[in-house]
Amino acid sequence: MSSKKLDKLFNPKVIAIIGATTKKGSVGYSLMNNIVGSGFDGIVYPINPKRNNVLGVKAYPTVADVPDKIDLAIIATPAKIVPAIVERCGEVGVSGVLLISAGFAEIGEEGKELTRQISETVRKYKMRLIGPNCLGFIKPSIKLNASFAGKMALPGKIALISQSGALCTAILDWSIKQNVGFSNFVSIGSMVDVSFHDLIDYFGRDPQTNSIVIYMESLIDARSFMSAARAFARNKPIIVLKAGKSTEGAQAAMSHTGSLAGNDFVFDAAFRRSGVIRVDTIEELFNIAKSLAMQPKPSNNRLAIVTNAGGPGVIATDTLIAKGGKIAKLSDETIIELNKYLSPNWSKGNPVDVLGDAGPEQYSKAVELCAKDKNVDGILVILTPQSMTDSTEIARKIAAISKNCRKTILASWMGAEDIQAGQEVLEANNIPVYQNPENAVKCFMLMYNYSRNLEILHETPSHIPHEFQPKKNKSQELINRVLEDNRTVMTEFEAKQLLANYQIPVIKNGLAKTKEEAIAMAEDFGYPLVMKIASPDILHKTDVGGVILNILNKDEAKAAYLRILKSAKEKAPDADIRGVFVEQMINRKYELIIGCKKDPIFGPTIVFGMGGVAVEIFKDTTVGLPPLNMALAMRIIENTKIYKLIKGYRGMPGADISSIQFLLYKFAYLIMDFPQILEIDINPFGVDERGGVVLDAKVLLDKTVTDVEENYSKHLVISPYPSEFTTEYTMKNGQKVTLRAIKPEDELIEKEMFSNFSERTQRFRFFQLIKDISHEKLVRYTQIDYDREIAIIAEVEEDGVKKMAGVARLIADQYNETAEFAIVIADPWQNFGLGNKFTDYIQDIAKARGTQKIYANILAINHIMLHMFKTRGYKMEKNEDGYYAELVIN
Secondary structure, three states: OHHHHHHHHHOOOEEEEEOOOOOOOOHHHHHHHHHHOOOOOOEEEEEOOOOOEEOOEEOEOOHHHOOOOOOEEEEOOOHHHHHHHHHHHHHOOOOEEEEOOOOOHHHOHHHHHHHHHHHHHHHHHOOEEEOOOOOEEEEHHHOEEEEOOOOOOEEEEEEEEEOOHHHHHHHHHHHHHHOOEEEEEEEOOOOOOOOHHHHHHHHHOOOOOOEEEEEEOOOOOHHHHHHHHHHHOOOOOEEEEEOOOOOOOOOOOOOHHHHHOOHHHHHHHHHHHHOOEEEOOHHHHHHHHHHHHHOOOOOOOEEEEEEOOHHHHHHHHHHHHHOOOEEOOOOHHHHHHHHHHOOOOOOOOOOEEOOOOOOHHHHHHHHHHHHHOOOOOEEEEEEOOOOOOOHHHHHHHHHHHHHOOOOEEEEEEOOOHHHHHHHHHHHHOOOOEEOOHHHHHHHHHHHHHHHHHHHHHOOOOOOOOOOOOOOHHHHHHHHHHHHHOOOOEOOHHHHHHHHHHOOOOEOOEEEEOOHHHHHHHHHHHOOOEEEEEEOOOOOOHHHHOOEEEEEOOHHHHHHHHHHHHHHHHHHOOOOOOOEEEEEEOOOOOEEEEEEEEEEOOOEEEEEEEEOOOOHHHHOOEEEEOOOOOHHHHHHHHHOOOOHHHHOOOOOOOOOOHHHHHHHHHHHHHHHHHOOOEEEEEEEEEEEEOOEEEEOOEEEEEOOOOOOOOOOOOOOOOOOOOOHHHOEEEEOOOOOEEEEEEOOHHHHHHHHHHHHOOOHHHHHHHHOOOOOOOOHHHHHHHHOOOOOOEEEEEEEEEEOOEEEEEEEEEEEEOOOOOEEEEEEEEOHHHOOOOHHHHHHHHHHHHHHHOOOOEEEEEEEOOOHHHHHHHHHOOOEEEEOOOEEEEEEEOO
């Protein structure tokens, strides 16, 4: 229903303009003039109680007086009367509202109250509303300019969503000059109702849209944005220009992690995780959209540059290296062939400088040979106009090569009038052209990074090294004790207990409250030792003389205990001192930082990188979002410079990388399980070839988080694995199965199950025979968004080998209004009651998740499934190939 109302909003047959007027220069006049004068084929009703007509069109006092049912009501009136107008729109059954007016949340408490009233009314009548405080929208394909912008957008395949109305007008003007067209051009405003995620979902399904570009200033519902972006980014590029890089979210933090996990770094992590491309300029925003629409994505980052001028080739090379790309090393065979066709004075390498007098044949051969070279992933063709250069004919030759080439070809035709005809030939043949080579190279690297990121996101993760069973209850008790003690800062002893409960390695330690206890621990742990003051009020222990290292014997242990207490009491007389923390002193070659900070928009974030005292100077860290699997953990590690050292460098032994991956995996579970955690700072985590261990740790709690229910996940922006759906079932043959949600790691056992389906089973599930199932398809089945989809597998174990006996799947729409049910049981386990169990279990899950309606499609010859649905009260409708079954459950 929600998506249908959006469809009516963007494809209206009947529009009412509330606030339409004949006063030139007003928003109401511009809206009326734009819609009536744009060639829009629908009916337009001006709403103005003071006039009989507006611009020659009969006016009506209110929307209730309009003789037709209104699809879209556009409101451009003073803010104070808007709530009453929206209420009236709801009463008469208006589908969608475009609220242009300003003067709401942005003006203070009075405006916030108006916003609350409007939001309540929209929900009550199940309307959809864009705005307030927006420019409007333009849909060129139906000649609808429902905005007060002075120009009509050109038709095209790009959907633009912008938070800034003023920027929209600038982009519109620029796009017309650059010949950039749009499927939809939307100013989204303050997002009282319709937000980024709604439009990503809507345009993601729109066949007239092949890419979505967004100008973003802030984000309200990060979880819904991530869910929508992840659903469509693999098929339609989503490109974001995010403003406010330098200052947004900057706030003082009590730990290294807090200062390293700045809000903009978190946006970067979120965009990477959802497959979104981030750009820095408006030009890049549309360059990359155009390039991805015209050319195949490069499989790697090796670029060949063909140019008739040395300077631009050098500039392109410098930009490529700076952006992390590689100059392709041409094969010996390619060099030999190029020698046959190019001037004896050509550059004999890459960049391929064909020299200023090169004609169409030389250019053509250079590009053709580079395209055939296995070491080349993309080609940039640069042309500077010389007196003898036929830029148009060269363009035709390049275009001909491109038609049979699967590699990325970009062009930079430098100049103005002399090369315009050549530019037009290239773009008409789907080769994007850039004014300068730097922009072309940046675009090539954005295309590669997008391609690489999708590949990483859809990589099949390896299984975790061994079973992970955290002591969740003990950790909960520890956190409760600290909060009940009216504290938000754990002592180091408590922090390391918390980490140890999640199998994160800590060294032998204890809390000594007397010198006798300190000596006993020292003798038990062995020397050398380190002692530290234990106080929730002293975060930086060295500042108060609260740390003594390299304690070698019993006498030194006694003296260290007394000296630490004396110094701490003198320098922090009001501190709550709990004793002295005693632990083994261990040295490791490399120091890492592993931390968490709760971001106000994206929730808990993971920081990883080079640790130690200079962590904030070098800032070699990266940010990730939970949950993690082993593959995603590896990507976090690889995104740091210290990775080159810890994997082994210049003959030095490396650390056990898989154990660090597993450590991040466990750490992610810790911060997912406890929304009470505000920050964690493990710095340093010592690591080398002998293993890794926590050397120091700080934990800060959030006292505002209380009464957390079991399996709580609202603090996360990516839905975690739903372990609550795990249960046991015994089939009719006595064999036990585990029913649980599918995981990315299940790809191989699902592939094995699919490959052994009989033809009958294939037809019943897929309505056709499937020869082979691709990795891409299996990724789609196993790497799911648990907010939108749930797949329950039946896992059996035979001779110590785990197998998939069947899978039932529930795929909901973005609003969880309807969900499609599909089920398949592998042939060896059919007729043992598993299908009935799956069906009942999926229905229970759908009911618990608030899904309103389940539906399924069944072949007429699938008598078992038809019987299952009929006995459960599904409404059955006959169609061409079988039946459509539907059940309202909420």
